[in-house]
Amino acid sequence: MTGAVRHLYVHLPFCAHRCGYCDFVTAVGRHDSHGAYVDSLLAELDLERHVLAEQVETVYLGGGTPTFTEPGALDRLLASLPGADELTVEANPETVTPALAELLVRNGVDRVSLGAQSFEPRLLAVLERRARPDDVRAAVHTLRDASIDNISLDLIYGVPGQGSADLARDLEAALALEPEHLSCYELEAKPGTRFTHTFGDELARQSEALEGYFEQVVATLTAAGYRWYETANFCRRAESAGGRDLRSRHNLAYWLGRDYLGLGIGAVSTLGAVRLRNTPRLPAYLAALASGERPPRELERLDADVKCRERVMLGLRLDEPLALAGLRETIDESAIGRLESLGLAERHELGTLTLTPRGRFLGGGVTAELLA
Numbered sequence: 001m002t003g004a005v006r007h008l009y010v011h012l013p014f015c016a017h018r019c020g021y022c023d024f025v026t027a028v029g030r031h032d033s034h035g036a037y038v039d040s041l042l043a044e045l046d047l048e049r050h051v052l053a054e055q056v057e058t059v060y061l062g063g064g065t066p067t068f069t070e071p072g073a074l075d076r077l078l079a080s081l082p083g084a085d086e087l088t089v090e091a092n093p094e095t096v097t098p099a100l101a102e103l104l105v106r107n108g109v110d111r112v113s114l115g116a117q118s119f120e121p122r123l124l125a126v127l128e129r130r131a132r133p134d135d136v137r138a139a140v141h142t143l144r145d146a147s148i149d150n151i152s153l154d155l156i157y158g159v160p161g162q163g164s165a166d167l168a169r170d171l172e173a174a175l176a177l178e179p180e181h182l183s184c185y186e187l188e189a190k191p192g193t194r195f196t197h198t199f200g201d202e203l204a205r206q207s208e209a210l211e212g213y214f215e216q217v218v219a220t221l222t223a224a225g226y227r228w229y230e231t232a233n234f235c236r237r238a239e240s241a242g243g244r245d246l247r248s249r250h251n252l253a254y255w256l257g258r259d260y261l262g263l264g265i266g267a268v269s270t271l272g273a274v275r276l277r278n279t280p281r282l283p284a285y286l287a288a289l290a291s292g293e294r295p296p297r298e299l300e301r302l303d304a305d306v307k308c309r310e311r312v313m314l315g316l317r318l319d320e321p322l323a324l325a326g327l328r329e330t331i332d333e334s335a336i337g338r339l340e341s342l343g344l345a346e347r348h349e350l351g352t353l354t355l356t357p358r359g360r361f362l363g364g365g366v367t368a369e370l371l372a
Contacts, residue, residue, distance in 0.1 A: 003051035005271065006058070007253040008082065010041060011264030012074075013064040013282070016092075016130065024064065024266075033282065034070040037264075038077045040289035044263050045080070047294055051261055051271060052082060058250035059084040065115075067095040071103060078107035086111055086249045088152075093131040096139035101146035111150040111248075112143055113183070119173035120166050123159045126199075133173065140177045150246065152181035157213040159187055160202035167213055171220045180246045182226065182234045184217045186210050215361060230255060231317045231363055255314045257307070265295075273307070275300040305330065309371055316367050319360075321352030335369050345370075 014037075015028055059081055066074070066089050081087075088111040089104060096114075104112065118124050119133040131139075136153075143151055153174050157167050174182060189195040189203055196203065218228055226234040227247075235246035253260055262269045266280040279285055279296040288295045302310075308330040315322040324331065336353065339345035344359035344366050359366045 004053055005051045005259045005261050006053045006056045007250060007258055007260035008052065008056055008059045008084070009250075009260060009262040009267060010059065010061045010077070010081070011063065011262065011267045012037075012061055012066040012069050012077075013265055014068050015063065015065045016068055030282070031070060033286070034073045036286055036290075037282070038069070038073040040286050040295075041077060041263050042080050043289040043292070044295065048261055048263070048269075049082075054082075056082050056084045058086045058253060059088070060250040061089045063090055065090070065092045065095060067091040067100055071100070075103055075107065078104075078109065083108070088113055088248070088250055090115065091139070093135040093139035096142050098142055098146070101142050101148065105146050105148065110148065111152070112148055113152040113154065113181075114139055114143075116153045116174065117156045118159065118162075118166075119170050120162075123162055123166065126160050127156065137177065140179070150181070151177075151179045152183060152248070153177065153179045155182065155184045155217075156187050157184065157217065158203075158206045158210050160199040160206060162206070164209075164212065164216060167216055168220070171217065175221075175224050180236050180241065180244075181248065182221060183232055184221075184234070185232050186214065211361070218357075218361075227319070228360075229319045231360065252318075255318055257311045257314065270302070273302045275302055312371060313364075313367050316353075316355055316370075317360075317363070319354070321348055321354050324351045324353055331370050339366060339369060 013024075014030055014034060061078075069077075087107075087109050089109050090113045091100075092115050114136065115129075116131075116136045117127055117129055119136065121132065124132065140151060140153075155170055155174060157170075187203075187206070189199070221234045222228055225237055225240050227237050228234055229247050230251070233248065233251070235241075235248075238245055259271050260269060261271070262276075262278070265278055265282055265285045267278045269276045277298040277300075281296075285295045308327050312322065312327060312330055331353075336345060336347060339359065340347065344356055344362065346354050346356055348354065355363075355366060
């Protein structure tokens, strides 16, 4: 008997090195563990397969650097995953070779998310990224040659030493590659990382410029014909993409409050009223699954109020209307009126709500005002 969950996330933590600003669950090198880790992922999938629908909508391999995983292990993993309508793999540009691209295509990967981050060499050095601008361009061309026609580029802004002219050049360089999708994130350097110790004062200065950078990103990409469909995400409009909807279907599942299963160290699953978080410790994860047991994990019960608040916070990140049915006790009705009068929100027929462009720029502050 199969379940109803139609979205699967698989975490591949291995990286060539750890960037100074990163706080993701990663493991540097560990080539001798790649095969055993994939064995554990497949064992965990077997234990949890009953929650998945027979045909899932999306599978997403994130990391870490999934394409740093030893090719034989990556090939075996991809070949064993359930069929999906959208199969995305994250990649760092320097890992993309013709052989890797062929491996991905052979296993049904139809979407690749490339971590470009910047096209300015000095900013890449600050971020401790190994790929150079030409590596990003070469990776895109290699993927195109392999017939992958859905490529997303990640960019970061607010980097120490960056100015608006640098950001303009980054956006111009990214657009020249004609990606189907762009994700543009403000730099988040978590307290306590070596990055904040090195660049603390400059990060404080950059924080004052972030709103202007955000507006610059939106203005540039929408003028270039991209749809600003989520706070940090843009895709080519359907009318310029042969009618294709190029939004990330996997991430849309998160923003729309769908259930999903996560496999791997640190991976999160949301299944009905329960949220599970796997141990971030690689040895504990490997040992448990080698013994036929589920990995150690934290369990969080999600009551109706938490689910509704998350639905509002995530749903209002999108450019499509949020249905208010079932959310009346969560949203402050008087706040809607105030935000409408300020030009930050709009109510529509059929009981839906959207933020205006200005409301979307203010994002979290507006959403906090709405939550009763």
